Amino acid sequence: MLPVNPNAPVDARIRAVPETKYLNADNVARYRLIMRFFYDNYRKLKYWLKPEEVFEAVSATGRVSEYTLELCRQDLEVLTEWKNLAKRHDGGRAATIEEYLRKRFRYQMTRYAVEIERMLEALENLQGYGGSLEPTLLERLAGYLRTVVERDTAFTPDEAGRLWRDIQEAFRNLQENASDYLASLHSGRAEELMVTEQFLPFKDRLTHYLQNFMVGLQKYAPQIEGILRRTDPDRWEQFLHAVVQADLLMPSLEESFTEEEQLCRRREEWAVFVQWFTGTDREESDVADLERETKNAIARVVRMAVAIQERRRVGLSRRQELDDLGQWFFRIDSRAEADKLAAYAFGLFRAHHFQGEPQRISDAGDLSMWDQPPQVRALGSRSRARRRAGSAEPVRDTRREQAETRALVLARKAAESEVVARFLELGEFDLSELDRLTPFHRQVLLQWLSRCLSNVSRTAHTPEGLEVHISDPPDRRRTVLQFEDGEMSLPDFHVRVREVTAR
8 A cells, every 4th residue: 555644735636525515415405506596696796695695595496395594504504514605704783682692604605616506507508519610719829829939029928928818718619619529420419310311401511511620720730730840949938937927917815826836837738738739759649630530520421421312212213214224325336435325324343453464465555455355364253152072073174275385385485596596697786787676576685685784794694595795886876776566766786696605
């Protein structure tokens, strides 16, 4: 167990709150009526009340039976014991002997009690989450920060205090309103509305509202982050010192803080503000979370609207529509017009990707896919029905495919041998001396040039037992080679090809 220091000050965040006892006490009805009467007079700037005034007000409501002045005094003492009320001696002139003998008191609400009643009043009028998405708050924050950065002279305490209150108020409203509004889109009532037909007329206004906030968020949030990151920290420190001076000049009869304590509080509040827009090394900023949640809300609204529209279409017969479309296709003579109509009617079909390298008949870049031969791919069955265990499968005869493959390989080798024999017959030649060539000549020639250029000696050896050497053309001369499917411009290399004998 951790040791407890009895002399240590009690942290307000973890201490017991006796001021809320009257909300769940046995006589809660009487206590609530008394505290609400005090709160109504507090807003009328009438702070100290007599027991007789409280008794008359509670009795006038008619909600408490057999209520006496003595019971009212007891209730006031209980509320004083729970620190909801503070009392002081009433030194007025006594009208009767009983009043002279009895101590007379007046009662006033404590600060805690005022905030509790204010919270209860807000809860009584609460309907849903409320909130709003206001991009003007971001614009205002960016303007306030520019005022601090662009100020040439030092802030006076009054100016710094007003600007600090404006920054904190706009920041608090942005946080609370945005959180409440986005939470309302996930409430049970919103879920019920989004699945009904009544949501469709509301969808456009809601989407426009969210998109308008998203535009403001994407416009001003980076500006605020940039200002916070680029500005010298000393400038913000000077501003906080001026804010603290404004706090010290404000007279307060309650608990006061030293200058160092007040400066520490303002630094903590400023650190929260900076982290909300810039984040940390380990976590992204809260404004990024807000942007992501807003995008998700827009996508969710659109999905719900599409789902409602899809449900509308269920059960509608499209037989006549499809019949008219089929007749339209039947009357078209050209394939190009049919392709256009299919694009308008069905849009783009889902693409299917097959692994493998296609067989191109030419290297021309302007060759259309319609001019190439079809690529045959065997697709496996997607049926979930399993083959019965132990059933026999026929043995496929692949001798025909093997013979066709063998013939293609031999033909390719023969063509390659013919090309190599032609270059070997030439021995030495310039590229400009070559006549019209085939695409296969180009493939072999470019392979040789690539191997030679990658070697410092400009020499390469081929698997056929040839030694190929190239020399750079004089004066960087270039030439254009003619092929059956086009032209190619490249340096006019001098090529020497000879056959070498293996040792």
